Amino acid sequence: MKERKWISKADGIVLGVLVLLAAGFLLWRAFTAQPGMNAVVTVDGEAVLQIDLQSAEGAQSYTLENGVRLIAENHTVRFAESDCPDGICLKTGALQKTGDSAACVPNRTVVTVTGDESRDVDVIAY
């Protein structure tokens, strides 16, 4: 009697389709995934600006309506100018990783880096 194969032609087709589907999904993800990093800027809780940090290389300056100036450069963002008395926002320095955040309390402005990149921690207690 003829020896039967464990994988028939039909099985091969099903497996092939599965592999193709998976490859297609990965390719689709690679092209449609959000750009890795954005800086979300809010004033009084309202989003007023979103900066694409993925493509931010040369220094780019952004001035908000409240006079706060931000600079995005080399995939980072920082407070560059503010009329607040304490200057805490300026001292925070450049934000570079997902989850990094800086705030100017007197100008009610918060900047947070968001993105798909994995973080080591969910939040920082301070």
Next chain:
Amino acid sequence: MLYIKAGSERAKRVRLTVKIRALGAAVLLLGSFLCACSRGGTQTPSGHAQDIAMGSAISVNVYGGSRDAAQSLCTAACDAVQALDTRVLSKTASSSELYRLNHTDPAAFPVAVSSELFDALAETKAIYAHSGGKAALGCGALTSLWGMDTDEFRVPTQEEIDAARALCRDDTVQLNAEQNTVSFAPGQELNLGSTGKGLGCDRAAQVLREAVNAGTITGGVVSVGGSIATVGSPDGTGTSWRVGIRDPYGTANEYFATLTVGESYLSTSGSYEKQFTENGKTYHHILDLTTGYPAETQLVSVTIIAQTGLQSDALSTLCFLLGEENSREVLELYNAQAVFVYADRTVSATASLRDGVELVNDAYTWR
């Protein structure tokens, strides 16, 4: 092994079973591969909101659920903190109940307050009763004098400090729980500055808790000026949260240790926060009422994990003032855990928390 005759009905069935299993395995393998590619070590939040409240940045991240629902929940949680601040707790905004209480003519005492404010006052007073006079609900005269409430810092004269210190005590603060009434001595000011952020966490966490119970999201993380609440879990399967503890010698986004926690409330009090320098001397913001000056201590930060946000916030200030040895009793009383960080970058933690703390900066060592 049992011999099966090739070509028999039984052999066909076995082959089919093996094929189905193999296909199942292939699908599972591909599935897990795709999952592994689509996210990193921690989950990506499904919603995020940030704002300014209680004199600091607040943020809410939630996980799971639809993006629209997640986003509106984050906003709702932020709004709950905002409302608590402007309506109840603020010491400087005339819209708040505490402001009105502090500006009440003492001749009108005792006055009734909302149960929300009353409970916050009563619990803060009860916790600071363990401070040996170092902390008090009625500490407003000194925090105002140093400019702590408005971030307009200055070093007062000794005379000013002595006068204010005489007003900073809780034995003259009367809280009547049956009628929700409050009275205190003329010149005294009540201050919830060291517990308000924690209470804000409680309010925001309540919003997230209800959403987790309703199945709208799997969990979320709240930060009110660095006081933290974690609710539910990132993926709905009880996975822990990882919380960084700020590096007292680093920038605002650096942490020296990580804590692995379930649902919990955390607060850190550190001398690095709200510092100012005058005539070459640096002053921090945690006042010791027995001296009227910022606390002299070898500690640079204390982090507390407690049962509520208000408790974690009040206990972090209290334990910073008391020091590690003298904190044991009150920590046990409130079933709370603590991480103490010293100026020489040595660290200690209460016994049951020790295993959950990982030092991630080589400059720090266990004591």
